[in-house]
Amino acid sequence: MPENQNASGEHWTRESVSILKQFAWTQKGSCNFDIDCVHHSKERNGQGHGIDSFFEYYDPYSKSTQGILVESKTRQFSGITTGSIKKWIKQVTDCMECMQVSPSIQGMTSAPIQNALLMIWANDEYEHEMFMKMLRKVGIASKKYPCNIFVASNQEILKWCSLINTIDTLKAQSDSFKFIYPNVPTIGTDLILAEHLTLTHLFSKYVFAEVKAQVPDVRGGTYQIEKLIVFCYESVSVASLDFLYTLIKRLNFQSYPISEIYLFDKQIATRQITAEFINRINSEIKGDLAQPSKIEMKYLDIYDGLANVPDRIIHFGEA
Numbered sequence: 001m002p003e004n005q006n007a008s009g010e011h012w013t014r015e016s017v018s019i020l021k022q023f024a025w026t027q028k029g030s031c032n033f034d035i036d037c038v039h040h041s042k043e044r045n046g047q048g049h050g051i052d053s054f055f056e057y058y059d060p061y062s063k064s065t066q067g068i069l070v071e072s073k074t075r076q077f078s079g080i081t082t083g084s085i086k087k088w089i090k091q092v093t094d095c096m097e098c099m100q101v102s103p104s105i106q107g108m109t110s111a112p113i114q115n116a117l118l119m120i121w122a123n124d125e126y127e128h129e130m131f132m133k134m135l136r137k138v139g140i141a142s143k144k145y146p147c148n149i150f151v152a153s154n155q156e157i158l159k160w161c162s163l164i165n166t167i168d169t170l171k172a173q174s175d176s177f178k179f180i181y182p183n184v185p186t187i188g189t190d191l192i193l194a195e196h197l198t199l200t201h202l203f204s205k206y207v208f209a210e211v212k213a214q215v216p217d218v219r220g221g222t223y224q225i226e227k228l229i230v231f232c233y234e235s236v237s238v239a240s241l242d243f244l245y246t247l248i249k250r251l252n253f254q255s256y257p258i259s260e261i262y263l264f265d266k267q268i269a270t271r272q273i274t275a276e277f278i279n280r281i282n283s284e285i286k287g288d289l290a291q292p293s294k295i296e297m298k299y300l301d302i303y304d305g306l307a308n309v310p311d312r313i314i315h316f317g318e319a
Contacts, residue, residue, distance in 0.1 A: 012074035013052045016119045019157070020070065022164045024196035025055040028067070028108040035102040037094075049095040056111050060181040060192040061200075067105075067113035068199055069096055077122040082134040085120070089138060089149055092116045097145055115148045115199055119157060126154040150199055158303045159264065160202060163231060166262060166300055170211055175224060180208040182251045206247065207231040210256075228256035231300070232263050236270040241277045245295075254286045259295045267299050 013031050021027065034048045053070045071092050075084070099105045099113050122131075131153050152160075171177045179201070181192040193210060201207055209229040214222040230248070234240045244261070248254060263270070274297045286293045 009072070009074060012119075012121055012123075013072040016070060016072040016121075017053050019160055019164070020053075020055060020117075022167075023160075023202070024194075025057050025068070028054045028056055033104075035095075035098060035104055038098045038101055049091075049098055051095065051099075054105070054108070056109050057196045057198060058194070059198055059200075060194065061184065061187060061189050061198075063189065065109070065111040066115060066198075067099075067109050067111040069099065069113060069116040070119065071095075071116065072119045072121075074121040074123050076124045077126055080120060080122060080131065080134070082137045085134060085138050085151075088118055088120070089151075092118055092149055093147055096147055100145055114146045115150070117199060118149060118151045120151065120153050121157060122154055128153070128155045131155075150203060152202075156203070159233065161303055162264065162300045163207070166231070167209075170209075170229065174211040174213040174227075176212045177229075178210055180210055180228075182208065205232070205234045206244065208251075208253070225257055228253050228259040230259065230261045232261055236263055236265045236273055238273060238277070241273070245277075245281060254293055257288065257291065257293050259293065260298055261295060262298050262300050264300045264302065266302065 010032065017027060017031060029051075031053050032050065034050050036048050051069065052072045055068045055070060056065055057068070058064070059066045069092065071088065073088055093116075096113055096116055105113070120131075135151060135153075167177065178193040178195055179197050181189070181194065181201075183189055183191045197207065207230070209231070211227050211229055212224055213227060215225050217223050228248070230244065232240075232244060234244070248259065253259065263274070278295055278297055281295050284292075
């Protein structure tokens with residue numbers, strides 16, 4: 001029934017907002033509000049644009065605060081088609097164009113709005129290859145404004161749930177936790193530590209963070225150290241691990257006494273590869289000569305979206 005579909009959509013909007021807030025995005029306004037349509041009023045018969053949620057955060061690489069439109073959709077997988085994805089992306093594109101000149105949006109933020117996130121959750125079953133095949137047939141374009149639309153399906157959303165779960169554990173065990181935005185000389189940015197994770201980094205293969213934690217000393221007390229945390233979403237192989245370590249060296253992160261690498265992979269299948277990598281890298285002297293830096297390998301939980309999902313994340317707000 002339509003009422004049930006609307007209720008399900010509103011519930012998924014609250015869940016998607018909950019997920020993004022846990023990456024320290026700042027929500028502007030409430031969920032599910034409307035703005036006037038300026039550029040497509042004839043096409044839309046004077047109907048306004050509905051906004052599921054709207055956020056902002058500071059982007060270290062653009063060196064400015066950015067506004068992010070978020071559109072949340074939930075359907076049975078059979079109801080997710082190339083046509084429906086095209087329709088949703090056009091809705092997002094048209095809405096972003098009108099947000100640029102909306103007085104209500106300008107009253108919330110002065111940040112440019114050039115990025116949007118379309119979160120599509122299949123609530124019964126999910127076939128990633130089929131979803132990607134449909135998505136590849138969809139074009140994204142805006143005639144009036146620069147526009148980047150990121151599309152997240154069950155696979156990305158479950159990865160984020162896994163990341164949130166691990167971050168919660170790390171925060172509980174440490175004095176502080178912050179994401180690292182390495183300096184990029186080609187665009188002139190500086191190294192930044194921040195509590196939030198940007199949209200671009202949510203889709204990255206590597207996410208860097210720093211924790212400050214207490215470790216025991218020889219006298220029975222504790223002292224604080226800084227640890228490098230790396231969340232790796234690349235498939236595990238000898239080549240991929242060597243590339244990651246080369247990246248750590250290029251970013252000059254070898255000075256951390258401990259580097260914890262969290263792999264998004266099943267431990268049994270990759271145990272020999274990771275064990276040989278750890279032994280080889282830890283045999284090299286790096287960092288403090290008196291106490292050389294070490295690498296530790298850990299694994300992120302992998303959620304299936306049905307039975308194995310952390311309730312406090314996806315099922316946020318359910319009775």
